[in-house]
Amino acid sequence: MNQFGAELRHLRELSDLSQRELGERTKTSKQQVGSIERGERRASKYxxxxxxxxxxxxxxLQDLWPGARRTQPWWFQQYVDIEEKAQIIHEFQPQAVPGLLQTEGYADAVLGASFPPLPPQEREPRLLARMERQKIIDRDEPPLLLFIVEEGALLRSVGKPGLMRAQWSHILKQVEKDHVQVQxxxxxxxxxxxxxxxxIILKMTFLESVVYxxxxxxxxxxxxHGIVARCQERFGSLRSMALSPAESTEYIASLKE
Structure with a gap:
């Protein structure tokens, strides 16, 4: 049984629907639903x-559809499409280094720690997609980027020995750019x-912002607008409590020592 068929059956049973009932609601026969679940027939995009x-x-199911070209879940792809158009990005991360600042080794270790585990055919495309996102930092007209990261995210040992040293060095390299700050x-x-x-707060225009x-x-x-405004106030409060960008750079540099 293929992954799409197995997931289809799982979701159908959770919804307490028979193959016939699902077929009627999707304009498909009971026999076709059964053959798709058994992996004998390829489902159409429709x-x-x-x-x-x-x-x-x-x-x-659209993510698992055999013809899908998505490299990441649809809900995150929606965010990525917006991120590419943002003028300013404010991000608070308490648990891990923000995705836009991750080295490939760190990102791979984080994806490898997912539970349930990601299948190999999903893990590699997601890693490549995460690295592709980072191109917005070095494009001709990049967004302004301000990250606030909990100390614990930097101290958490991720991956093999030496990986965190490389990650700290990468952050220090990124904050040398005028449009990137880390606190x-x-x-x-x-x-x-x-x-x-x-x-994450994404400022799209002078008047329009969204939160992810x-x-x-x-x-x-x-x-x-109310939720966005509260998150902006919250981010401002976090900035006032965190180390300044200069102090943060000194702190991260000290971790390497």
Whole structure:
């Protein structure tokens, strides 16, 4: 049984639908649904789209559709499309180095730690996609980038010995660029207004901004003006508590020693 068929059956059973009922709702016969689940028949793109809607799987089946060219989940691809157009990006990360600042080795180790584990055919394309995103830093008209990173994310030992030293060096190289700043939030600062998790604010125009936040298995782009305004205030508070960019550079350099 292939991955698409196995997931289709799993989602159908979770929805308490028979093959006949799913077939009726997707304008497909019971026999075709059965053959797709058994891996005997390739699903059409139309079927993958309709089954996603019926089973409320948020694009999961479209991601697994054999003809799909996505290198990452649909919900994150939506964010990437917006990120490419942003003028200013403010990101707070408490657990890991921000994706735009990760070395390939660090990114591969993070993806390798995913649970449930990512299949090899998904892990490599996601790694390549993450590295591709970083090209916005060096394009002709890059966005302004300000990252606030918890001290613990920098101290967490990720991957093989020596990998974190390379990661610290990479961050130091990136902050040499005028449009990139990193501020470290030390443990000693205690409680702050973003203990409930990471978030990213993307300023698209002078008047328009959106927020991106993730939960396990998904992510959301939020355009609600009230939520965006609160996140902007929260980010401003974090900036005031964190080490300055110059102090943060000195701190990261000290980790190498």
């Amino acid at each position: 079927f993958a789209e309709q089954a996603d809607k019926v089973l409320n799987s948020h694009g999961r 470290v939030m030390p443990y000693g600062r205690g409680a702050h207004g973003a203990l409930n998790g990471a978030f 936040a993730e939960v396990p298995g998904g992510g959301h782009v939020i355009a609600d």
